[in-house]
Amino acid sequence: MTPADELRAAAAKIRDLTAEATGAPWATSWSEQQYEVKSPSGIDPIAEWTYAIATWEPEASEQRAECDTADADWIATMHPGVGTALARWLENTATSLTASTHPGWQDLIAADALAVARAVLGTPDQT
Template sequence: MNLADELRTAAAKIRVLAGQATETPWTTHWNAQEYELIGPSRPYPIAQWTYAVATWEPKASEQRAECDTADADYIAAMHPLVGLALADWLDETARNSEPFGQITTFAVEMARTINGGQP
């Protein structure tokens, strides 16, 4: 497989995964002791994390501020529309490289990471 094909393969994989995912954009919010990842039209959370926090204010807000919600916040920021933009970039990079035969190392590394490793 040549480098442009690696980029196209990664773009196709991202498009399939994004197409199967919940409608976007995603957001996070607190619901009692649950930190939830939600989509705009889904009646229940995409994912949720349970924390041992108080259920009454102001103690609940104080304890929530100390919770590590970084993974959920990252997942929300990297929703499928971001994936589709990445797929477009990979395809465009592959298309533009063909006349010149050059692809940046970054694009190849990105594609190989998505594809699961070396070609």
């Protein structure tokens, strides 16, 4: 598989995943003991984490401040809009790579894009 093929495969995988995902952007918020990732409609959470915290104020706010919400915040930041832009970048980078007789030149030109593509595809990064 050429570097351009890897970039296109990763872009296709991301596009497939974002096509099925709930609309973007996403945000996080508290709802009693649940920390939720929500879509713009905010009707149903996309994902939620339940914490053993008080349900009354001010104890609830104090305990929420101590909760590890990093995973939920990360998920909300990497919503389908980010995936769509990432897929477009990978595809554009693949398109810019043209045939050459110099072995390995694509790996050097598109090292960052290839690292992302390989992470998406779950293949070892060779850069």
